[in-house]
Amino acid sequence: MTYCVGILVDDGLVFVSDSRTNAGVDQVATFRKTITYHRPGDRAIVLLTSGNLSITQSVETLLRRAIEAEDESRSLMQVRSLFDGARAVGGALREIYDYDGKHLEAHSTDFNAGLILGGQIKGQPPRLFQIYAAGNFIEATPETTFFQIGETKYGKPVLDRLIGRDTSLTTAAKCALVSFDSTMRSNVSVGLPLDLTCYRRDSYDFGVTERIDAGSAYFNMIHNEWSAGLARVFNQVPDPDWEI
Amino acid sequence: MTYCVGILVDDGLVFVSDSRTNAGVDQVATFRKTITYHRPGDRAIVLLTSGNLSITQSVETLLRRAIEAEDESRSLMQVRSLFDGARAVGGALREIYDYDGKHLEAHSTDFNAGLILGGQIKGQPPRLFQIYAAGNFIEATPETTFFQIGETKYGKPVLDRLIGRDTSLTTAAKCALVSFDSTMRSNVSVGLPLDLTCYRRDSYDFGVTERIDAGSAYFNMIHNEWSAGLARVFNQVPDPDWEI
Numbered sequence: 001m002t003y004c005v006g007i008l009v010d011d012g013l014v015f016v017s018d019s020r021t022n023a024g025v026d027q028v029a030t031f032r033k034t035i036t037y038h039r040p041g042d043r044a045i046v047l048l049t050s051g052n053l054s055i056t057q058s059v060e061t062l063l064r065r066a067i068e069a070e071d072e073s074r075s076l077m078q079v080r081s082l083f084d085g086a087r088a089v090g091g092a093l094r095e096i097y098d099y100d101g102k103h104l105e106a107h108s109t110d111f112n113a114g115l116i117l118g119g120q121i122k123g124q125p126p127r128l129f130q131i132y133a134a135g136n137f138i139e140a141t142p143e144t145t146f147f148q149i150g151e152t153k154y155g156k157p158v159l160d161r162l163i164g165r166d167t168s169l170t171t172a173a174k175c176a177l178v179s180f181d182s183t184m185r186s187n188v189s190v191g192l193p194l195d196l197t198c199y200r201r202d203s204y205d206f207g208v209t210e211r212i213d214a215g216s217a218y219f220n221m222i223h224n225e226w227s228a229g230l231a232r233v234f235n236q237v238p239d240p241d242w243e244i
Numbered sequence: 245m246t247y248c249v250g251i252l253v254d255d256g257l258v259f260v261s262d263s264r265t266n267a268g269v270d271q272v273a274t275f276r277k278t279i280t281y282h283r284p285g286d287r288a289i290v291l292l293t294s295g296n297l298s299i300t301q302s303v304e305t306l307l308r309r310a311i312e313a314e315d316e317s318r319s320l321m322q323v324r325s326l327f328d329g330a331r332a333v334g335g336a337l338r339e340i341y342d343y344d345g346k347h348l349e350a351h352s353t354d355f356n357a358g359l360i361l362g363g364q365i366k367g368q369p370p371r372l373f374q375i376y377a378a379g380n381f382i383e384a385t386p387e388t389t390f391f392q393i394g395e396t397k398y399g400k401p402v403l404d405r406l407i408g409r410d411t412s413l414t415t416a417a418k419c420a421l422v423s424f425d426s427t428m429r430s431n432v433s434v435g436l437p438l439d440l441t442c443y444r445r446d447s448y449d450f451g452v453t454e455r456i457d458a459g460s461a462y463f464n465m466i467h468n469e470w471s472a473g474l475a476r477v478f479n480q481v482p483d484p485d486w487e488i
Contacts, residue, residue, distance in 0.1 A: 012488075153397030153398050153430070154397050154398070154400060154401050156398060156430050157398050157401075157426040157429060157430050158474070158478075160429055160430055161429065161471060161474055161475070162474065162475065162478050169488045170483045170484065170486075170488055171483070173484060173486070173488070174478075174481065174483060174484060175478070178478065178481075182401040185401060185404055185405065186397070186400050186401050186404055198486070198488045200488055207486070207487065207488040208486045208487075208488050210486065218484050218485075221481075221482065222481055225477075225480070225481045225482075226477065226478075226481060227405060229477030229478075229480060229481065230402070230405055230406065230474070230477060231405070231406060232477070233469075233470065233473030233474060233476070233477055234402075234406050234418075234419070234422065234470075234473075236469070236473060237418065237422075237465075237466055237469045237470060237473065238465065238469075239414045239415070239418060240414060240417060240418060240462050241462075242414075242417070242442070242451070242452045242454065243451065243452075244256075244413045244414055244417070244442045244444055244451040244452050
C-alpha cells in the first residue's frame with residue numbers, strides 16, 4: 001500500500017509520501033515515491049506515485065527519457081505549463097497501459113495507478129493536479145487544499161479539520177505528518193521512511209527535502225504529543241449523563 | 245453508505261449505527277439499521293446492518309419469520325448461544341443469496357452485505373460477531389475491542405487510539421460518537437440520526453437506546469468540543485524548525 005498527500009496553500013506546496021511497497025505480506029520493500037524535477041529559478045515540480053510499482057516506475061522512466069530527448073511537449077523540464085506537465089504524465093500512463101494493460105488483465109491484475117503532480121513554473125502560479133490511471137486529471141481549485149492517493153481515508157479527517165488555503169507552509173507540513181501518523185497507526189502497509197518536500201511560492205527551489213525515518217526526533221515528538229493530546233481532549237469532553 | 249460500530253468491553257457492549265441510505269445521490273432516505281431482540285432476564289441481542297438494503301431488509305424479515313415460527317435453531321429469541329445466532333443470520337443471508345444472487349449479478353450488482361451481531365444470553369458471557377455476505381463470521385477475542393461495517397476507515401483511528409477492553413461503557417459510547425463525528429465530516433453519505441444502544445453485562449436489558457438527531461445537545465457538544473480540542477492540541481504541538 002501507499003499513502004501520499006499533496007497540499008496547496010497560499011504560501012506554496014507541501015508533499016509527503018511513504019515508502020512501503022508490498023506485493024503480499026511476505027514481499028515488503030522500500031521504494032521512494034517522490035520524484036522531483038528542478039531547474040533553479042525556472043521551475044520546481046514534484047510527482048508523487050501510488051499503485052502498481054511496475055506501472056509507476058515505467059512512467060518515471062518514460063518521463064526521464066522525454067527529458068533526455070529534450071522532448072518539448074513531454075519533458076517536465078521543458079513543458080510550458082503544469083497543465084502540459086499533467087498531460088505528459090497522463091500520456092506516459094497511457095503508453096504503459098497500451099503496452100501492459102491487456103497482459104495485466106490476463107493475470108486478473110488491475111491497471112492500478114494514481115499520481116499527484118504539483119509545483120510552479122516561472123511566471124505562473126503554483127498548481128496541483130491529481131492524475132488517474134486513465135491518464136485524465138483534475139486540478140486543485142481555490143476550494144481545494146489537498147489531494148491524496150493510496151490509503152487516503154484514515155488520514156483525511158485531520159486534513160479536513162485542520163488546514164485551509166490560508167494555512168502556513170509550516171503548519172501544512174505539520175498537519176501532513178499528523179495525517180501520516182494516523183494512517184500508519186491504522187494500516188501497517190503504510191510505513192516509514194517518509195519523504196517530505198516543501199516548496200515556497202515564487203522560490204523555484206525546494207525549501208525542505210527531508211527523509212523522515214524511525215530516528216526522526218520531530219516525527220516521534222508529533223507521534224507522542226498528538227496521541228497524548230487526543231487522549232487529553234477526549235477525557236476533557238464531558239461524559240453523557242445517560243444511566244447505562 | 246452506512247457506518248456501524250459494535251464495541252465489546254469488559255462491562256458490556258455499545259452499538260451505534262447511522263441511518264442514511266442512498267442509491268445514487270438523488271435517492272437518499274432514512275432507514276433504521278439497528279435491530280434489537282430482547283427477552284428481559286434471558287437475552288438482549290443487537291443486529292447492525294450495512295450493505296444493499298434489499299438484502300438486509302430481507303434478512304431481517306427471515307429472522308422475524310423464524311421468531312414467529314418459534315424455529316428453535318433460527319429464532320434469535322430461542323437460539324442457545326450467540327454462535328448459533330450468528331449462524332442463523334448467516335443462514336438467512338445464504339437464503340437471500342440463493343434467491344437473489346444471480347439476478348443481482350445479471351444487473352452487475354454485488355451481493356453486498358455486512359452485519360454485526362452482539363449481546364448476551366443468560367448464563368453466557370457477552371459476545372460480538374461480524375458476519376460477512378457469504379454468511380461466514382468471526383468473533384471478537386480478548387484482543388478485539390470493536391468491529392465496524394460500512395464506511396469504516398475515517399472513524400477507525402480514534403477507536404484504535406482511545407479504547408480498549410477495560411474502557412468503561414460510558415467512555416466507549418462517547419468514543420463511538422466521536423468516531424461517527426469524524427466519519428460524517430469526511431463522508432456526507434453517512435448521516436444523522438444515529439441509533440445508540442448500550443448493554444451492561446449481566447443486565448439482560450438495554451441500558452440506553454437513544455436516537456441521536458440534529459437536535460441532540462450531547463452530540464452537538466461532542467462535535468464542537470472535539471473539533472476545538474483537536475485544533476488546540478494541533479496548535480500546541482511544536483512546529484518543525486525547518487526553514488521552509
